[in-house]
Amino acid sequence: MKILIAYGTKYGCCEKCAKILSEKLNGTVDLFNLKKDENINLNEYDLVIVGGSIYAGKIRNEVMNFCRSNLDILKHKKQLFLYVV
Numbered sequence: 001m002k003i004l005i006a007y008g009t010k011y012g013c014c015e016k017c018a019k020i021l022s023e024k025l026n027g028t029v030d031l032f033n034l035k036k037d038e039n040i041n042l043n044e045y046d047l048v049i050v051g052g053s054i055y056a057g058k059i060r061n062e063v064m065n066f067c068r069s070n071l072d073i074l075k076h077k078k079q080l081f082l083y084v085v
């Protein structure tokens with residue numbers, strides 16, 4: 001199974017969680033910091049995990065932007081999880 005963990009972090013807590021999660025999961029896991037200005041081919045992944053930290057009541061912008069701009073693909077994923085720190 002191919003797994004993507006895409007996360008938005010400011011001080012690294014969410015990234016640390018992504019790394020811990022990646023060690024616990026079976027399959028090939030790609031970690032992706034959403035601050036990177038690169039495209040990800042979401043069609044490659046069986047499971048997508050999105051992580052983000054909260055500041056002043058809102059999840060980080062890069063996480064929101066990623067979800068909004070990939071909504072059509074994400075909503076058709078059989079397995080999609082969100083974690084928040």
Ligand SMILES: Cc1cc2nc3c(=O)[nH]c(=O)nc-3n(C[C@H](O)[C@H](O)[C@H](O)COP(=O)(O)O)c2cc1C
Nearest residue numbers: 009010011012013014015053054055056057058085
């Ligand atoms: C200025 C500031 C504002 C924050 N606002 C919230 C908040 O509204 N709700 C919340 O649950 N946590 C809030 N936090 C806590 C962070 O979300 C928490 O420390 C998180 O683990 C940071 O993750 P990151 O290092 O991946 O960005 C805030 C932290 C800071 C420094």
